[in-house]
Amino acid sequence: MKLRPLRDQVLVRRFESETTSAGGIVLPGKGEKTNRGEIVARGAGLPLENGEIRSIAVSIGDKVLFSGYHSDSNTVKIDNIEHVLMSESDILAVIESE
Numbered sequence: 016m017k018l019r020p021l022r023d024q025v026l027v028r029r030f031e032s033e034t035t036s037a038g039g040i041v042l043p044g045k046g047e048k049t050n051r052g053e054i055v056a057r058g059a060g061l062p063l064e065n066g067e068i069r070s071i072a073v074s075i076g077d078k079v080l081f082s083g084y085h086s087d088s089n090t091v092k093i094d095n096i097e098h099v100l101m102s103e104s105d106i107l108a109v110i111e112s113e
Contacts, residue, residue, distance in 0.1 A: 016093050020056055023103040024100055026055050027079065028053045028096060028098050029051075029098065051079070054077045057074075081106050082107055
C-alpha cells in the first residue's frame with residue numbers, strides 16, 4: 016500500500032520502542048508505543064483563505080517527536096510497519112541529533 020497525505024497531513028513511520036535493562040542491555044519492542052518517528056510522506060501544505068498554500072515545515076526523512084498517542088483510526092500498517100497519519104500541528108519538534 017502507498018499513501019499520499021493531503022493538505023497539512025504527514026505520514027510518520029513510528030520507531031519501535033526500546034528499553035534498557037539495569038545492566039545497560041537494550042531490549043527492543045516491549046509493546047509500548049513511542050512518540051518518535053520518521054516522516055515518510057507529506058501533503059502539499061495547508062490552503063489559506065487567500066488561495067495560497069502554506070508549505071509544511073518538515074521534510075521527508077526528518078526524525079520527529081509528536082504529541083501523545085493517536086487513535087487506532089490514524090494508525091496504519093504498511094509492509095508490517097506501523098505508521099501514523101497526523102496533522103503537521105501534532106509534531107512537537109524535529110530531532111536534530113540523539
